Amino acid sequence: DVQLVESGGGLVQPGGSLRLSCAASGFPFSSYDMNWVRQAPGKGLEWVSVIYSGDSSTVYADSVKGRFTISRDNAKNTLYLQMNSLKTEDTAMYYCATDPGGLTRGRGTQVTVSS
Numbered sequence: 001d002v003q004l005v006e007s008g009g010g011l012v013q014p015g016g017s018l019r020l021s022c023a024a025s026g027f028p029f030s031s032y033d034m035n036w037v038r039q040a041p042g043k044g045l046e047w048v049s050v051i052y053s054g055d056s057s058t059v060y061a062d063s064v065k066g067r068f069t070i071s072r073d074n075a076k077n078t079l080y081l082q083m084n085s086l087k088t089e090d091t092a093m094y095y096c097a098t099d100p101g102g103l104t105r106g107r108g109t110q111v112t113v114s115s
Contacts, residue, residue: 007022
């Protein structure tokens, strides 16, 4: 079975940084495109970023472009999201997912950006 376990969330002030991790198991991680999605309080799932399996190329939502960096370590079956210059509107539960719609995702890690 696919297992995705996110970690690294927390409370951070505006302008701060966090690095999220996602430990993957139960499927051939290196062969999968991997995504981060998020859900803010009272809102639907929002796609954040993807890293492709073949060449590790990346794409970002406009809302995070230039501030977030997605990466992967296939030897460790781990996905990362480096988040810099965080804003209050980045407050959300963050999930790693095997699809951009977040249908197959972990339990998430909470990120709260507040002063």
